[in-house]
Amino acid sequence: MANTAQARKRARQAEKNRVRNAGQRSNLRTFIKKVIAAVDSGDVEQAKTAYATIVPVIDSAVNKGLLHKNKAARNKSRLNKRIRAMA
Numbered sequence: 001m002a003n004t005a006q007a008r009k010r011a012r013q014a015e016k017n018r019v020r021n022a023g024q025r026s027n028l029r030t031f032i033k034k035v036i037a038a039v040d041s042g043d044v045e046q047a048k049t050a051y052a053t054i055v056p057v058i059d060s061a062v063n064k065g066l067l068h069k070n071k072a073a074r075n076k077s078r079l080n081k082r083i084r085a086m087a
Contacts, residue, residue: 024066031057032075039082047083054079 031054038047
């Protein structure tokens with residue numbers, strides 16, 4: 001356990017950040033699953049709508065430090081590739 005006041009505060013901050021990041025990461029994964037589900041169902045319009053919804057979510061995750069920019073680009077590219085393959 002932390003011995004100094006500074007270390008105790010950092011431990012509190014780390015726990016708050018961990019919980020916040022876990023929620024945001026879960027939300028991100030949920031949006032990705034919605035796009036995949038729309039693609040699997042074969043509904044092109046729903047898939048495009050879901051993709052348009054997730055792009056800003058992925059970009060904000062990058063700005064928050066939740067995702068690396070290359071991983072975000074890879075995710076967007078792969079999702080978009082699946083949607084284009086439907087048409």
